[in-house]
Amino acid sequence: MNIRGTVAELGEVRTVTTRYGERELAEILVKPDDDAPKTVTLWGKWTESAELLEEGMELLVTDVEESEYDGETTYATSKESYVVVEPGFLVNVTDVRSWVQCPRMYYLNKLSGIPLNYPVIKGTIVHEVFGDLLRGRELDDSIGERVEEAGLELGLLGRETEEVAGEVRQNAAAIEGWLEQGVLDDTDDWRSEYTLISERFGIKGRCDALRRGMPVELKTGKNTNRDPRFQDKIQAACYALLLQERGVPADTGTLLYTKNSALDRTEESGDLSPAKEFSIAKGLLEFVVRTRNEIAAMEFDMGVPTGYEANAKCQYCFEKDTCMVVSGRLGQESKAGQIGTPIPEHEREYFDRKYREIEEERRATHAEYAKLWKQTAEERADDDRALIDLEPAGQTQIEGGRWELRAKKTDDSVSKIREGDVVLASDGHPVDGHGELARVKRLGDEIVVTTDEPVELRRLDVYPSELSADRMLTALHDCLLKGDPRRKAVLFGEQEPEFAEQSEAYIQNNESQNAAVNLAVNAEDCALIHGPPGTGKTYTIARTIRALVEDGNRVLLSAFTNRAVDNALEALREQGFEDVIRVGTENGVREDMQDIRLEYGGDPGTRAAELKQASVVAATTATCGSRIMREQAFDVALVDEASQLTEPATLAAINLAEGFVLVGDHHQLPPVVRAENDLSESLFERLVEQYPDASVMLERQYRMAQQIQAFSSQEFYDGVLRPANGEVAGQRLADLPGVSAESLPAQLQGWVTFVEPDGRAVGNTNPEEAERVKELVSRFVGAGVQREDIGVIAPFRAQVAEISRRVPDLVAVDTVDRFQGSSKEVIIVSFVATGDLDSPIFDDYRRVNVALTRAKKALVLVGDETALRSSPLYDRMVDWAT
Ligand code: SF4
DSSP states (O other): OOEEEEEEEEOOOEEEEETTEEEEEEEEEEEOTTSOOEEEEEETTHHHHHTTOOTTOEEEEOSOEEEEETTEEEEEOOTTOOEEESTTSOEEHHHHHHHHHOHHHHHHHHHHOOOOOHHHHHHHHHHHHHHHHHTTOOHHHHHHHHHHHTHHHHHHTTOOHHHHHHHHHHHHHHHHHHIIIIIOOTTOOEEEEEEEEETTTTEEEEEEEEETTEEEEEESSOOOSSSOOHHHHHHHHHHHHHHHHTTOOOOEEEEEEGGGGGSOTTTOOSOOOSEEEEEOOHHHHHHHHHHHHHHHHHHHTTOOOOSTTSOOOGGGOTTHHHHHHHHHHHTOOOTTOOOSOOOOHHHHHHHHHHHHHHHHHHHHHHHHHHHHHHSOHHHHHHTTSEEOSOEEEEEEEOGGGOEEEEEEOSSOOOOSOOTTOEEEEESSOTTTSOEEEEEEEEOSSEEEEEESSOOOOOEEEEOOOSHHHHHHHHHHHIIIIISOHHHHHHHTTSSOOOBOOOOOOOSTTOHHHHHHHHHHHHBSSEEEEEOOTTSOHHHHHHHHHHHHHHTTOOEEEEESSHHHHHHHHHHHHHTTOOOEEEOSOTTTSOGGGGGGBOOSSSOHHHHHHHHHHOSEEEEEHHHHTSTTGGGOOEEEEEEETGGGSOHHHHHHHHTTEEEEEEEEOTTSOOOOOSSSSGGGSOHHHHHHHHOGGGEEEOOEESSSOHHHHHHHHHHHSTTOOEESSHHHHHOOGGGSTTOOGGGSOGGGGSSEEEEOOOOOOBTTBOHHHHHHHHHHHHHHHHTTOOGGGEEEEOSSHHHHHHHHTTSOTTSEEEOHHHHTTOOEEEEEEEOOOOSSOOSGGGTOHHHHHHHHTSEEEEEEEESOHHHHHTSHHHHHHHHHHO
16 A cells, blocks of 8 residues: 655654664654554665655655554555655656756756757757667768757857767767667667656656667766766666556666767777666665655755765866855855855845745646646546547658647637647556657647657647746846846846936837837836837837847847737838847747748858847747857847746846846736746836836827726726827727628627626636627627627636637637737627636736726626626726726
């Protein structure tokens, strides 16, 4: 049996004499969720994990031995047992590897991310070639293509194609030679890149390859010893552990040191064979789990390792300089010692606070992972986290040896999954079954995804990525440890932003837009542009960028979403500006911006020059945290949607420039985070409040009729927001071609209408209300309004699905979050709730603001008056709409 629960009481580790001699034990009281507390005795080496425990931690003891003693049942670890501390915390296999090298190295890697350097890029290429060879590709084709694909990165590192191809070929010779040495025969069964997630051990990772079910890891370095390096063994042993959990008896690991084949026998001594095998016994697997437990326990307290926890020798450590600098700057204890001046106390306090918040976000992401096995397929589908019951409709091998998988949906369910997302594609269960990481190419009745290996496509699951937590952490590190002192003084309230005093007429006929451009151009440090809905924010951004470039600045244009980046680019190009490069994936960048998208593949020199020479580079803030962008330098970073970004995510963009301009509206949607902490406050909001003189609010809106904007202006913008002109203020549906407003019922002829459908909320749906929305849509369509001019907003995805089923395809139906940044001639809002507004979704006034400010000419609010009037804000809204 397994015992899993919360640690309620800790016994001391003590030594007892048994018939096998002296042994250590620790007794732990564990409280399972659905059972009576049990005292479990941890024997032998497992007491090391017992010493890591704290009350409140989660503990799993597998294969517990049950015995009767004095009429009582006792529980103890058996020979087969594993003890797992905080199994819900998913430790990466690569983290276990760096921890065994030195726990502090694990921490340093987390902070500084993977840099852009030649060994890293070459290593990636060799890994890709390895995968290609396993998939049966020709070596030369593979090398040619993989080196070409890395053109941009190689160019930024000043490398030439031929030179790199030559080095990769030397490494690949080890792989090829090994494959040809008869190691493989007909019984061999290979597969490359295998994603493994373990619920039981709290470990996840991606194994380079499996051969006859045994893990194979590729290392691009050399190793002339007979045995694999210890940390490499540990990495392979982690995968063996995860494979054993799936019933694969993996007891041998292979390490392939590809540089060995490039070594000259006359100069090097030792064992030059690239492939080194080792056997994996239970003792090594137990060591892996105990090491993993050390990481999980330290992360429980969000501790910082010093290096003293292990025996690593600092004089041989290639991270020694970094280690000492980080220790010196952050005032941390370290075995290597410290160099450099500590950052000021308030910066240190900020670092600690944000570090904690980001790690809480990571934990929340792990909780999302756990739902992969805690929820049933149906529960995940109901939560919009999965598309299930798909019917496989074919598998085709595509270029690069990858696979394109197709499946048909068997119902009209919806999910959070979007085209371009990385998801888990599986034959029925992403963890217990065969699951592969996949990229979604098309979502519709037919679903198309691409994967490394084929799988029967029966289910797609949201894949919770830690990438955003990783990038926030490196941005925090770069800002605090590498940032300019004056920039930090402004960020942390030590120095007011300064401005030059020049004034130019950049924009005619709109004072606040012109003031915003002037503010940005004159900013010595930063400027903040507050843009309520429809106020011409995108136009102002484009004009600001042009003005900055005219002044000789190199500008980074960034935003939270690809959509906002592309919208700003569109405006910039409409204003005749073309000296711009778009950095992003083919899937992420809009069709009409593909012509300026930076290709990653190609001639290294050409690609690097394209990026380095552009006056304006445009990328999402997530991409700004990539290793390519972290190497770029700008005079000014302009960040749109800044109110939707966490502070560290904003830092990822502004770290790259000397000055910055943030554009946003903190009265619309805040940053989306999983954890409940201050990460949900944006840097934009903090700075607007801290430095009101460094901000300009755009006051004239070009979107909504006067009556539609009135409520929002009054409630959220102190009545300052107003229509740009009489035409905007008085616009009506009848102004649209082909619309006859008289054919609408009188109630729908006004600008704002309230409709009560007498429905009943069932969970997060309200079918009667959905029916009523359907009738309203057909009324508008009947009056001549184009379907694509109508939008329906509902607070819950379940109601979105309920309504989508009933209205024509071209009518956009979605949640508030999906509507931010867009507008429609007619907007219908379905509030769903009846009786009261008992859901946190209604608490955030910013959601209402976004919902009500999407409509240009007609806004219909559909809901239960009693529920809405139960809250003062919604009460005033109903007054306004009736
Ligand atoms: S320098 Fe020493 S303490 Fe720092 S990471 Fe290396 S081995 Fe660990």
